[in-house]
Amino acid sequence: MVMKEATPPTLPSMSRTLFSNVYNIPSCKSWFYSVRQKLTSLDLHNYCNILCPIVKYSPVKAVYGKMMSLYEHEWKHSINNVKGKSGKGRNKLRRYCTYMQIFCVEKYCLLIMPPKHRSALSKFRCGVAPIRIETGRYENLKENERVCPFCNCIEDEVHVLLYCHLYAYVRQSLFDKAVSINSAFLTLNDDDKLSFILSNVSIARFNAKTCNDILNIRSFYLCK
Numbered sequence: 001m002v003m004k005e006a007t008p009p010t011l012p013s014m015s016r017t018l019f020s021n022v023y024n025i026p027s028c029k030s031w032f033y034s035v036r037q038k039l040t041s042l043d044l045h046n047y048c049n050i051l052c053p054i055v056k057y058s059p060v061k062a063v064y065g066k067m068m069s070l071y072e073h074e075w076k077h078s079i080n081n082v083k084g085k086s087g088k089g090r091n092k093l094r095r096y097c098t099y100m101q102i103f104c105v106e107k108y109c110l111l112i113m114p115p116k117h118r119s120a121l122s123k124f125r126c127g128v129a130p131i132r133i134e135t136g137r138y139e140n141l142k143e144n145e146r147v148c149p150f151c152n153c154i155e156d157e158v159h160v161l162l163y164c165h166l167y168a169y170v171r172q173s174l175f176d177k178a179v180s181i182n183s184a185f186l187t188l189n190d191d192d193k194l195s196f197i198l199s200n201v202s203i204a205r206f207n208a209k210t211c212n213d214i215l216n217i218r219s220f221y222l223c224k
């Protein structure tokens with residue numbers, strides 16, 4: 001009687017068996033377990049079935065799409081939140097959310113301009129410019145106590161960019177530029193004026209320079 005030799009397992013079949021064993025043990029918190037948990041949380045558990053054929057790159061595209069969509073949802077929620085992250089004060093992105101509703105690279109970031117100018121513009125757009133409305137947070141001052149060092153008004157972005165007498169000269173040039181683009185600019189209310197000058201890409205370079213000049217003038221007079 002001739003004994004039939006057992007066929008040795010091939011490498012792919014061994015890998016598949018090993019994978020199935022590790023994959024199907026719920027108590028084993030392996031890499032596979034983590035991936036499965038993630039796919040399930042993203043509603044992509046169809047990719048957990050190793051017997052289903054998978055088109056090349058389709059899981060990567062699906063996971064990328066789902067995770068980006070989740071991130072965008074969280075981002076939108078965080079910028080539109082009335083309260084700040086700590087839950088104590090107001091959200092410092094309360095103005096940013098009025099001119100930024102789509103998650104994308106901002107156009108002013110693609111313009112060529114001196115880094116200092118871009119930085120100053122970013123600070124005003126994100127509500128983190130070193131003016132009293134922001135620095136007063138570090139001293140736990142109430143908003144009505146965060147007054148301008150040069151006049152007796154609350155020093156926020158509206159006051160600095162639209163009203164403070166100290167920056168009247170640099171502001172006039174910016175207003176002239178804004179009027180040349182939007183003839184109704186001077187008739188807008190304060191919030192719309194601020195949104196216009198901080199978000200209009202046509203005056204982004206000019207406005208970035210103005211923001212930088214304002215911060216320099218402010219530092220100069222405070223150190224005098």
Ligand SMILES: [Zn+2]
Nearest residue numbers: 148150151164
């Ligand atoms: Zn002032």
